[in-house]
Amino acid sequence: MRYRSVLCMGGCVVDRIGETTEARERLHTSNIGRMRSGIGGVARNVAENLARLGVPVGLVSAVGEDADGRRAVAASRAAGIDTQGVVxxxxxxxxxxxxxxxGAGELVIGLADMAIFDAIAPSAAEAALAAASDDTLLFVDANLPAATLEAVARAKRGRMLAAVPVSRQKLARFAAILPDLDILFLNRYEAATLLGREGGEPATLAQGLAAGPVKKGLLTLGPDGALAWEEDRVTQIPALPSRPVNVNGAGDALAAGTLARLAAGDDFIAAASRAMAAAALTVEAMETVRRDLSMEAMLARFDLSLRTETISR
Ligand SMILES: Nc1ncnc2c1ncn2[C@@H]1O[C@H](COP(=O)(O)OP(=O)(O)O)[C@@H](O)[C@H]1O
Ligand SMILES: O=c1[nH]cc([C@@H]2O[C@H](COP(=O)(O)O)[C@@H](O)[C@H]2O)c(=O)[nH]1
Incomplete structure (x- = not known):
């Protein structure tokens, strides 16, 4: 069944993104640099991208009674997300x-202070799922506690469940629900952790994922695009040519773009291929989610890349 809306459950976060002036970081000392702040959280980023792509979307999360929380909720609502589920x-x-x-654009370290999400109880997820219609796709990130993720998997009742692990550490929270996931988006580090390996070539990792319990997904590879697996089939999906300025949020844009195209009727490979355009647009902006993203902009960027490819052949 085609779905008409998405319910995103997981992080609603304030991001502080710093960048050293020099290309190489200097560890164990003070670095000269720039800092900016924005609204993030994987589930919230995916929800914002979906709203901007024209898909009706709700968010289940938690914020504190503070200025950051008010800002995060107001910005999400202004972007078109239904925030009634944000406690x-x-x-x-x-x-x-x-x-x-x-300064070369590589992540040196990330610090997630997200203890508040430990209080999102299984009952909160159960209530949200009970209120969601049958044609709602469910999306979770691993900011949720394992017990809450398991409650979502139990209550999904035939609905599609998509997921993003968020980090290598939090991936462990998916352990019990992997067979319940219909689509998993993860990067090569998370894939290696999931497969219990130190590292490995992308193709080997993708084959390992295809042989595992998750039906289909995208192994994201930064500038090299992604490897999609569906049952035991692996397909390479190239990234679109782009001029990256900041890669923060690119994976979330790719996930949201794929879900939005699935809702529009594409098959998985076509959806992920077109969603590469959302990722390309996102890496070209400093923002984690582009305010000017739309389905028209995503498809126009995809069509442009096809035309450029034909001309340069
Ligand atoms: N440096 C880059 N140059 C071009 N495209 C990129 C770059 N980094 C990411 N992308 C695009 O964003 C997508 C997701 O990025 P990736 O970094 O692999 O995911 P995540 O943010 O989840 O780690 C890639 O498949 C690609 O389309
Ligand atoms: O433990 C977590 N780390 C990071 C994020 C979020 O991940 C986003 C960056 O995503 P990406 O990896 O796609 O660049 C940021 O907005 C950040 O808030 C999160 O939700 N949980």
């Missing part, structure tokens, strides 16, 4: 993600 918790601070990139 304001007294006595807890809104989650934050502090990421330091070097």
């Amino acid at each position: 304001v918790m007294t006595g807890a601070a809104t989650a934050s993600y502090t990421a330091i990139f070097n």
Whole structure:
């Protein structure tokens, strides 16, 4: 069945993104650099991208009773997300993600202070799922506690469930629900962790994923695009040519673009191929989610890349 809306459950976060002036970071000392702040959280980023792509979307998350929380909710609502499922918790601070990139654009370290999400109980997810219609796709990130993720998997009732692990550490929270996931988006580090390996070539990792319990997904590879697996079939999906300025949020744009195209009727490979255009647009902006993203902009960028490819052949 085609779905008409998406319910995103997971992080709603304030991001602080710093960048050293020099290409190489200097560890164990103070670096000269720039810092900016924005709204993030994987589930929230995916929800914002979906709203901008024209898909009706709700968010289930938690914020503190503080200025950061008010800002995160107001910005999400202004972007078109239904924020009724975002609980304001007294006595807890809104989650934050502090990421330091070097001047070459590589992530040096990220720090996730997200204890507030431990209070999103299984009952909150059950209530949200009970209120969601049968044609709603469910999306989770691993900011949710394992017990809450398991409650979502139990209550999905035939609905599609898509997921993003968020980090190597939090991936472990998916352990019990992997067979319930219909689509998994993850990067090569998370894939290696999932497969219990130190590292490995992308093709080998993708084959390992295809032989595993998750039906289909995208192994994202930065500038090299992604490898899609569906049952035991692996397909390479190239990234579109782009001029990256900041890669923060690119994976979230790719996930949202894929879900939006599936809702429009594409098959998985076509959806992921077109969603590469959302990722290309996102890496070309400093923002984590582009305010000017739309389905028209995504498809126009995809068509442009096809024409450029034909001309340069
Ligand atoms: N440096 C880059 N140059 C061009 N495209 C990129 C770059 N980094 C990411 N992308 C695009 O964003 C997508 C997701 O990025 P990736 O970094 O692999 O995911 P994540 O953010 O989840 O780690 C890639 O498949 C690609 O389309
Ligand atoms: O433990 C977490 N780390 C990071 C994020 C979020 O991940 C996003 C960056 O995504 P990407 O990896 O696609 O660049 C940021 O907005 C940040 O808030 C999160 O939700 N949980």
